[in-house]
Amino acid sequence: MEALLVPALILVLVGVCVALAARAIGRRRQPRQEEAPQPGRNSAELARAAAARLDQEQHRRLYALIAQGQAMAAIKLYLEVTGEGLRASRDAVGALAAHPQPFRPPEAPGQPVDDEDDDAPQRFPYRYRAIASRGDVTREVSSNMLNDEIYGRIRTLARNGDSEAAATALTRHSDISLKQAREFIALLED
Structure with missing residues (x-):
């Protein structure tokens, strides 16, 4: 009986190794969701969508941080106010920096869309x-x-x-x- 125990253990060990190798190969062939290329990662569409999630004060604070070169603080702010994940917040702030967006108040349902130039200069009461x-x-x-x-x-x-x-x-x-x-x-x- 003891003579069969050693070969049986070797067979079990080989079977486990083969199963682990097959599992590893199967994982390599399946593209991971987080590694899949995201179309338009720094696109203007992503920037517009990210800006739409911010209220006016958050928008102002975020762009102030971007203008000051404080990318990490901007990502942290976006993460806190939107509840997005770290990677999504990083991508959103990168898109907002690459494609600056003016603040747009949320549109009320049934209101006509204003196609007027959003970057039209307005005069402020200060210089x-x-x-x-x-x-x-x-x-x-x-x-x-x-x-x-x-x-x-x-x-x-x-x-x-x-x-x-x-x-x-x-x-x-x-x-x-x-x-x-x-x-x-x-x-x-x-």
């Missing part, structure tokens, strides 16, 4: 001063059509390498020429 400098060169833009949110979007565009869009946005929200805006944006680029 906002934006200052950029590098070395001995300093430029200042003062306008009552700028605020933290708009300037943050302009800085984000400049830092993402879209200097022409940033300069155009700056001219729309101030009274400076496109040449002056390009000079200002050149100082913002890192």
